[in-house]
Amino acid sequence: MTEGSVTRAAEVLAMTQPAASHALKRLNAWLGEPLFQRSAVGMTPGARATALWPQVRAALQDLERVLAPGDFDPGRDAAEFRLAMSDASAGVLVPALVAAVEREAARADLRVAPLTTRDPRTLLHAEEADLAIGYFPALFSAMLAEGERSLLRHVRLHQTPYVCVMRPQHPLAEQELTLERYVQAHHVLVSVSGRAYAEVDEALARLGRRRRVVLTVNQYHLAGRVVAQSDLLTVLPHSYVTGSVPGPVVVRPLPVEIGPLTVDMVWLARRDNDPAHRWLRERVLGAGVFS
Numbered sequence: 001m002t003e004g005s006v007t008r009a010a011e012v013l014a015m016t017q018p019a020a021s022h023a024l025k026r027l028n029a030w031l032g033e034p035l036f037q038r039s040a041v042g043m044t045p046g047a048r049a050t051a052l053w054p055q056v057r058a059a060l061q062d063l064e065r066v067l068a069p070g071d072f073d074p075g076r077d078a079a080e081f082r083l084a085m086s087d088a089s090a091g092v093l094v095p096a097l098v099a100a101v102e103r104e105a106a107r108a109d110l111r112v113a114p115l116t117t118r119d120p121r122t123l124l125h126a127e128e129a130d131l132a133i134g135y136f137p138a139l140f141s142a143m144l145a146e147g148e149r150s151l152l153r154h155v156r157l158h159q160t161p162y163v164c165v166m167r168p169q170h171p172l173a174e175q176e177l178t179l180e181r182y183v184q185a186h187h188v189l190v191s192v193s194g195r196a197y198a199e200v201d202e203a204l205a206r207l208g209r210r211r212r213v214v215l216t217v218n219q220y221h222l223a224g225r226v227v228a229q230s231d232l233l234t235v236l237p238h239s240y241v242t243g244s245v246p247g248p249v250v251v252r253p254l255p256v257e258i259g260p261l262t263v264d265m266v267w268l269a270r271r272d273n274d275p276a277h278r279w280l281r282e283r284v285l286g287a288g289v290f291s
Contacts, residue, residue, distance in 0.1 A: 004042035012125045053149060060270070072275035074106035079276045081108060084115045084129040088220040088240045089263060093133065096287035108280075116192060116218075124152070124268050130277060131284065132266045133157065139266070151269050155285065158263040160239040162200075164252045165224070170231050172252075179209065179255040188215040188232045190223045200235055203256040220244040237261040 003009040010020035028034045035049040045053070072079075085093065090112055101108050113129065119139050120132030136154075143150045164182070166173055172181055189198055196213040204210055215232065217223050223234045224245035236244055237260075241251060265284055271277040 004044070006043060008125075057149070072279050074101075074104050074108060074279060076107070077276065078107040079109070080111060081131070081276075081280050082111045082113065082129045083131050083133065084113045084120060084123055085133040086115050086220070088237070088244060089115075089133050091221070091243050092240075092289045093284065093287060096289045097283060100283045100287065118192065120266055121152070124266065130267065130271070130280065133284070134263065135261055136264055136266060137262075140264075152266055153269050153272060154264045154266045155281075156262060156264050157284070158239070159260050160237045161260045162235050162254060162258055163238045163241065164233055164254050165227055165236050165241055165245060166233050166250050166252070167228050167230075168248055168250055170233070170250065172233075173250045177252040177255055179207070182233070182255045183209050183211045185211070185233050186214045186231070187211050188217060188223050188226050188230075188234045189213045190218065190220055190234065190236070191216045192218055194218070198235070199258045200254065200256060203258050207256065224249075 003012060006020050006024065007017050010017045013020065015023075024035070031048060033048055034046060035052075036043040036045055038044075083090075094110070094112055097110060100106075101110070115132060115134045117123070118134075118136055120129065120134070120136065121139065123129040123132060139152075140154070143152055143154070164177060172185065175181065183204065189196055191198060194216055196216050201210065201213075215226065217226070220236055220240055221244045223236065224241075226232060227234045228246050228249070235254065238251070241249060265281065267277065267281070
């Protein structure tokens, strides 16, 4: 109902694609009609599947609750948690999480992996991560479209505006950062994909302007180190500036309007009632480092 593909559904169920296709054919035969139809966007649910889904989903959630462990004692029960997040989020959150583990003498091991995608669904469904923490605009559009059918849950942790950052010795440090001065400068761009184009460039394009990006990197702290030693400008989330740039910096509002950075925690809905997973989510929320 949520994957739009027999192949992706098979991966989630830890089945081969032929086995999943065969199971679907048997289910269609048993019901006397096909549950899904092929379309330009993949496999879409038919009327029967749509009608059955609320009851099936509720039954699956009831089963998860029945099978979930009764409680979780962090000092007694060993657990390993895998978290996927950017270097900037990890730099803020991980020290606070480690402190929480030590305070509670928890037998919890944390495994932090870099987040290199704006869509963490594959990581979560493959159980390569228990939590994904980051900026996921496309994912939330998909979750909104899925409504109650969504297999994911999320909580907003933080929101911060983007700002322009430069070193104090930069020629523009003592001047107003106008649009003209901004586009004439050279820039370093933080890009997960490696593309030299971001939301700032989209905003500039709407004004018929463009800037010169001479360097792309995939980490905020690397952009910060470059800016601290050069006359390049960069764009960083305001709350990440201190941890990303070594030494003093000059921060200016951007001369174009773009949306803020939002940081969300995302997990599988079926983990909602898992006591160990709930303990982890509560520690992330309780860290208070994103406020």
